Amino acid sequence: MRMVRLGLKSLMLHKLRSTLTTAGILFGVASVIAMLAVGEGASAETLRQYREMGVTNVLIRSKKPEETQQSSTSSTMSILGYGLVYHDADRIQNLLPTATVVRVREFQRGVIRGENWTSTIIVGTEVDFLDVTNMKVDEGRWLSELDQQHQANICVIGHKLARNLFPLEDPVGKTILVGIEDRFEVVGVLEGQGRAASPNGTTLDECAFIPLTSSRRRFGDTVRNPSTNRFENVELQEVKVKMPSTDDVEMAAAVLDRMLMSDPVHSAKKDIEITVPLELLRKAEATERMFNLVLAVIASISLLVGGIGIMNVMLATVTERTREIGIRRALGAKKKHIVQQFLVEAGVLSALGGLVGVGLGVLVPYGIERWFEQQTDVQPPHVLLAFGISAAVGVVFGLYPAWRAANMDPVEALRHE
Amino acid sequence: MVARTAVVAAATEGNAVTAADRPIIAEFVDVHRHYVMGKNVVKALNGVSMQVRKGDYLAIMGRSGSGKSTMLNILGGLDRPTSGEYRVGGRDVSRLSDDDLSDVRGREIGFIFQSFNLIPQLTVLENLEVPLFYQGRVGPESRRKAEHLAGRVGLGGRLEHKPMELSGGQQQRVAIARALMNDPLFLLADEATGNLDSNTEKEILDLFDDLRPDGVTIVVVTHNPKVAERADHTLWLKDGQVEQLIDNRAAAGRGTT
Numbered sequence: 001m002r003m004v005r006l007g008l009k010s011l012m013l014h015k016l017r018s019t020l021t022t023a024g025i026l027f028g029v030a031s032v033i034a035m036l037a038v039g040e041g042a043s044a045e046t047l048r049q050y051r052e053m054g055v056t057n058v059l060i061r062s063k064k065p066e067e068t069q070q071s072s073t074s075s076t077m078s079i080l081g082y083g084l085v086y087h088d089a090d091r092i093q094n095l096l097p098t099a100t101v102v103r104v105r106e107f108q109r110g111v112i113r114g115e116n117w118t119s120t121i122i123v124g125t126e127v128d129f130l131d132v133t134n135m136k137v138d139e140g141r142w143l144s145e146l147d148q149q150h151q152a153n154i155c156v157i158g159h160k161l162a163r164n165l166f167p168l169e170d171p172v173g174k175t176i177l178v179g180i181e182d183r184f185e186v187v188g189v190l191e192g193q194g195r196a197a198s199p200n201g202t203t204l205d206e207c208a209f210i211p212l213t214s215s216r217r218r219f220g221d222t223v224r225n226p227s228t229n230r231f232e233n234v235e236l237q238e239v240k241v242k243m244p245s246t247d248d249v250e251m252a253a254a255v256l257d258r259m260l261m262s263d264p265v266h267s268a269k270k271d272i273e274i275t276v277p278l279e280l281l282r283k284a285e286a287t288e289r290m291f292n293l294v295l296a297v298i299a300s301i302s303l304l305v306g307g308i309g310i311m312n313v314m315l316a317t318v319t320e321r322t323r324e325i326g327i328r329r330a331l332g333a334k335k336k337h338i339v340q341q342f343l344v345e346a347g348v349l350s351a352l353g354g355l356v357g358v359g360l361g362v363l364v365p366y367g368i369e370r371w372f373e374q375q376t377d378v379q380p381p382h383v384l385l386a387f388g389i390s391a392a393v394g395v396v397f398g399l400y401p402a403w404r405a406a407n408m409d410p411v412e413a414l415r416h417e
Numbered sequence: 418m419v420a421r422t423a424v425v426a427a428a429t430e431g432n433a434v435t436a437a438d439r440p441i442i443a444e445f446v447d448v449h450r451h452y453v454m455g456k457n458v459v460k461a462l463n464g465v466s467m468q469v470r471k472g473d474y475l476a477i478m479g480r481s482g483s484g485k486s487t488m489l490n491i492l493g494g495l496d497r498p499t500s501g502e503y504r505v506g507g508r509d510v511s512r513l514s515d516d517d518l519s520d521v522r523g524r525e526i527g528f529i530f531q532s533f534n535l536i537p538q539l540t541v542l543e544n545l546e547v548p549l550f551y552q553g554r555v556g557p558e559s560r561r562k563a564e565h566l567a568g569r570v571g572l573g574g575r576l577e578h579k580p581m582e583l584s585g586g587q588q589q590r591v592a593i594a595r596a597l598m599n600d601p602l603f604l605l606a607d608e609a610t611g612n613l614d615s616n617t618e619k620e621i622l623d624l625f626d627d628l629r630p631d632g633v634t635i636v637v638v639t640h641n642p643k644v645a646e647r648a649d650h651t652l653w654l655k656d657g658q659v660e661q662l663i664d665n666r667a668a669a670g671r672g673t674t
Contacts (some may be wrong), residue, residue, distance in 0.1 A: 002550075006543075010538055012538070013538050141561075328536075329495075330530075330597070331522065332524065332548055334515070414495070414530070
């Protein structure tokens with residue numbers, strides 16, 4: 001403790017010099033922490049999105065074929081048929097007996113409750129949808145097999161939709177008007193998910209979920225696309241395939257790919273798209289690792305520069321205080337005492353820089369989050385790592401100057417002016 | 418070449434307390450110190466033998482190049498003889514490791530320098546504590562001792578000052594107090610008054626005299642006859658050898674200087 005105090009005292013001899021050296025480490029540490037926090041925040045967001053899609057899932061989505069452009073000019077009244085059909089889902093289930101296969105039909109409709117109106121995505125789906133998308137019911141219940149069999153006019157609505165349509169009342173048991181003439185009873189409200197939007201552009205929190213059978217019966221498979229003003233016949237927008245574990249995902253993806261690509265209709269039209277969240281997740285993780293590696297290199301370089309600064313200053317200090325070293329040696333200081341003294345000074349310099357740098361490094365991401373609305377994530381291990389490295393830098397780069405100081409000839413040192 | 422030997426004890430015979438009663442605390446036995454400068458060998462010390470007994474006040478004099486500085490460095494444990502023995506408190510320290518020699522400096526020798534050599538960023542108190550710091554003896558006791566010695570050299574109440582706030586004479590008093598902190602076997606003063614005016618020089622030399630009744634042994638290395646004549650004996654060096662040992666009191670009695 002005394003050595004640290006005396007070290008501080010010596011550093012105070014050259015306030016500006018010490019401050020500047022400290023600043024070198026300070027900015028190194030701060031930038032490491034801030035960069036890691038921003039990087040972590042950005043990749044965490046991406047990784048979260050992929051995880052939400054379900055790492056054991058393989059998602060097959062219908063996609064409008066590219067040649068539509070030409071045909072749309074030829075005839076606006078013809079019905080454009082593409083995408084997944086019910087039969088595809090059955091074939092998938094046959095090929096992958098262990099999989100949970102969920103069929104999804106999506107279409108846009110206006111939804112009315114009293115004074116409140118909103119346009120949203122109506123999702124016609126099956127019971128397993130809840131499990132496959134990893135969602136939970138907040139209030140009431142989810143769709144049941146019985147609802148499917150009876151093609152019941154019931155729906156479960158997302159958290160946000162519930163708030164929009166029922167700002168003041170409990171939605172469960174009330175009816176909403178979907179489209180022009182179909183009334184659906186709300187039997188449940190889902191928990192808020194806060195997830196990113198689905199490929200259809202709407203978050204799950206805003207959707208209304210109805211039995212797939214009801215959807216087909218009430219609304220059919222043909223929908224007018226408001227943007228192209230054409231009728232499109234799509235039986236299913238999506239088939240979600242959930243495998244029992246992540247180990248099966250790769251196999252399932254390969255099987256599905258082969259099956260759908262060997263299908264004459266789909267392979268000709270190129271009207272489906274297979275998404276494997278696990279693959280995306282792995283790629284994103286690999287990207288993140290790469291990113292972290294680059295950050296680590298940048299961080300090492302900046303701390304290296306700081307370390308060189310410390311070494312420079314310590315060498316100057318040692319030369320300047322040659323006489324002091326001589327005096328201390330004459331008064332009984334051993335070499336190790338001199339090494340200690342200068343190591344402590346270098347350590348104090350870098351630790352101070354590290355400490356202030358940690359403060360700054362935590363504040364900067366906070367500011368970024370606040371003013372730039374970019375998600376950041378300051379992780380305690382990163383902070384510790386940055387601080388630890390800065391302290392180590394001080395010791396490592398202080399070692400040589402301290403060694404030089406200790407190995408001076410005391411007689412020469414005393415004679416030094 | 419036969420080394421010339423001077424024994425202080427021999428010259429002090431006939432005093433009330435015979436010199437032989439007092440223990441030898443520092444002793445050169447045929448000390449050589451040779452430096453290799455390129456192809457030449459400089460024999461800075463060429464067979465010096467001498468003894469310092471407890472309570473002695475010895476001046477070492479010589480022209481520049483006589484080996485004075487080399488002798489000082491070896492006496493102070495900063496340098497080692499090329500051959501011969503240097504005994505401190507009866508122990509040969511001429512072959513000790515760097516660490517052990519540091520301990521000898523820290524425990525047995527009290528250095529006083531021409532340019533005071535206080536550490537500028539430390540207060541007087543902290544400067545006084547430096548020798549004890551390296552022996553792990555800093556604490557309330559070292560503080561009491563520092564206060565006592567500061568009072569002894571006439572600097573009570575200045576403990577929290579920085580050296581730069583003191584006059585040259587005061588700084589040298591701090592340095593003397595610092596040299597006494599570790600209860601050394603002897604004080605070793607290197608031109609202790611070289612940077613001071615004649616009044617202050619006298620004050621410092623008076624302070625040396627004041628310390629002697631406490632049993633303090635003093636060795637001064639100087640080229641100034643006025644400083645040397647205050648000592649009991651003067652050892653003259655020439656060409657790395659002892660030229661003569663003069664009993665100053667006997668000389669003064671004969672009316673010569």
